[in-house]
Amino acid sequence: MCHHLNTPRFYWHKELRDIEKKMDRRHFLSKTAMGMGSLALGTLFMNDGLMAAPNPQEKLFASISNHAPKAKRIIYLFQSGGPSQLDLYEYKPKLRDMHGKDLPPSVRGEQRLTGMSANQSIFPIADSLFNFKQYGESRKWVSELMPHTAEVVDELCFINSMVTEQINHDPAITFMQSGHQLPGRPSIGAWMSYGLGTDNENLPSFVVMVSKNAVQDQPLYARLWGNGFLPSQHQGVQFRSGKDPVLFLGNPENYDGEDRKEMLEHLKALNEVQLDMHGDPEISARIAQYEMAFRMQTSVPEITDLSDEPDAIFEMYGEESRDPGTYAANCLMARRLIEKDVKFVQLYHQGWDQHGNLPGGIRNQCAKTDRATAALIRDLKQRGLLEDTLVVWGGEFGRTVYSQGTLTPDNYGRDHHPRCFTMWMAGAGVKAGYSHGETDELGYNVVKDPVHVHDFHATLLHLFGVDHEKLVFKHQGRRFRLTDVAGEIVKGILT
Numbered sequence: 001m002c003h004h005l006n007t008p009r010f011y012w013h014k015e016l017r018d019i020e021k022k023m024d025r026r027h028f029l030s031k032t033a034m035g036m037g038s039l040a041l042g043t044l045f046m047n048d049g050l051m052a053a054p055n056p057q058e059k060l061f062a063s064i065s066n067h068a069p070k071a072k073r074i075i076y077l078f079q080s081g082g083p084s085q086l087d088l089y090e091y092k093p094k095l096r097d098m099h100g101k102d103l104p105p106s107v108r109g110e111q112r113l114t115g116m117s118a119n120q121s122i123f124p125i126a127d128s129l130f131n132f133k134q135y136g137e138s139r140k141w142v143s144e145l146m147p148h149t150a151e152v153v154d155e156l157c158f159i160n161s162m163v164t165e166q167i168n169h170d171p172a173i174t175f176m177q178s179g180h181q182l183p184g185r186p187s188i189g190a191w192m193s194y195g196l197g198t199d200n201e202n203l204p205s206f207v208v209m210v211s212k213n214a215v216q217d218q219p220l221y222a223r224l225w226g227n228g229f230l231p232s233q234h235q236g237v238q239f240r241s242g243k244d245p246v247l248f249l250g251n252p253e254n255y256d257g258e259d260r261k262e263m264l265e266h267l268k269a270l271n272e273v274q275l276d277m278h279g280d281p282e283i284s285a286r287i288a289q290y291e292m293a294f295r296m297q298t299s300v301p302e303i304t305d306l307s308d309e310p311d312a313i314f315e316m317y318g319e320e321s322r323d324p325g326t327y328a329a330n331c332l333m334a335r336r337l338i339e340k341d342v343k344f345v346q347l348y349h350q351g352w353d354q355h356g357n358l359p360g361g362i363r364n365q366c367a368k369t370d371r372a373t374a375a376l377i378r379d380l381k382q383r384g385l386l387e388d389t390l391v392v393w394g395g396e397f398g399r400t401v402y403s404q405g406t407l408t409p410d411n412y413g414r415d416h417h418p419r420c421f422t423m424w425m426a427g428a429g430v431k432a433g434y435s436h437g438e439t440d441e442l443g444y445n446v447v448k449d450p451v452h453v454h455d456f457h458a459t460l461l462h463l464f465g466v467d468h469e470k471l472v473f474k475h476q477g478r479r480f481r482l483t484d485v486a487g488e489i490v491k492g493i494l495t
Contacts, residue, residue, distance in 0.1 A: 063470065095126070120405075126414065160437045186234070400416070
């Protein structure tokens with residue numbers, strides 16, 4: 001069935017109708033009586049102004065929203081590997097007094113340990129080698145490793161009492177990104193794209209970037225920003241460094257693209273007939289993706305061209321911001337994307353998994369990320385974007401108070417610690433210069449206001465005006481949601 005692209009659209013319909021005639025009469029009538037005919041009639045009414053075009057996205061949002069949103073966009077700076085809260089944001093003077101001593105079993109309790117430290121005979125407490133000082137009007141303790149972030153602490157809302165059940169990287173990252181430890185569920189960005197739609201038809205609502213200058217210690221899989229069982233147009237679109245920021249977006253070699261729009265129109269006609277015949281919603285997703293790709297051929301090169309940024313901006317983000325694909329460049333790109341009303345921008349930066357040589361490893365990580373992270377906060381604020389943009393920083397779990405393996409005067413490592421860790425948020429709807437939750441004097445257990453991963457997700461959705469219990473999708477006979485069957489809004493951090 002190969003024809004010239006100028007073949008009239010009705011001819012494509014006729015050929016597919018001929019295929020349909022092979023079905024029995026009852027099947028044919030049930031498939032088409034209220035299908036293309038009703039769509040055509042509706043189109044006539046809309047063209048004559050007799051019927052307003054329905055907006056399914058507005059209808060969905062009305063069903064899941066119960067209050068006005070504070071946030072319109074989100075930038076999620078995911079620090080993959082588990083940053084050590086005890087060496088960055090959790091100042092615990094008691095560690096100095098107990099440095100080198102065995103962690104009391106009463107503190108550890110029944111905490112599950114990883115296979116990397118479960119067989120240790122002792123668990124030597126490790127004080128941080130880095131100095132802490134208080135900054136800003138909030139008097140927040142911050143490590144010397146984060147001098148630039150320390151300067152913007154009065155814009156940040158720290159959650160010191162994050163809790164997860166997952167103790168190994170893959171399930172923990174999957175849990176943080178999708179609300180479930182097993183693969184297959186939609187990611188946070190996909191849920192938001194599905195529930196909130198888009199404010200820019202020329203760019204994806206969910207964009208992902210991975211730092212090219214990070215230590216590649218723990219693997220990252222595309223399913224972490226996947227759509228799961230949601231329609232595929234809600235999956236994250238990865239922007240990369242190099243000639244083609246989005247794979248397969250450019251035209252093939254020696255193709256000028258002049259008839260591309262016409263080709264897509266014919267392809268859309270075929271897909272619409274298939275949709276009418278089979279009712280598969282994934283066909284609608286395919287149509288939307290083809291159309292988005294066509295529009296992105298113009299919008300993506302424009303948004304990824306940083307030549308219009310002044311030198312002062314590059315100086316603020318750091319010299320690496322001139323090198324596409326670095327963490328600093330991705331932070332700058334995130335600001336450009338949300339300026340164009342991209343709903344969800346997620347940056348992944350690997351390399352925080354320091355089981356050994358933590359002092360050297362974490363020093364390098366902070367050198368690559370601290371300045372650009374703080375610059376992003378400043379940049380958003382000076383442009384008036386921080387008021388309705390939410391920024392999130394954090395990993396999948398924290399690190400242990402005890403050293404994994406040998407503790408020496410100038411070196412230690414820390415194992416995974418799901419029982420408490422630190423994240424921070426900034427911007428739309430959260431308290432600035434505020435710290436929520438507390439851990440014990442050794443930083444091992446939460447003693448006040450624990451915040452579970454499901455609570456974190458529920459609060460994110462709440463900031464966007466969404467009731468997390470109503471954002472559901474029926475799949476294989478069950479109604480699924482990002483927060484599964486749990487989640488409480490963390491009201492203490494809200495303005």
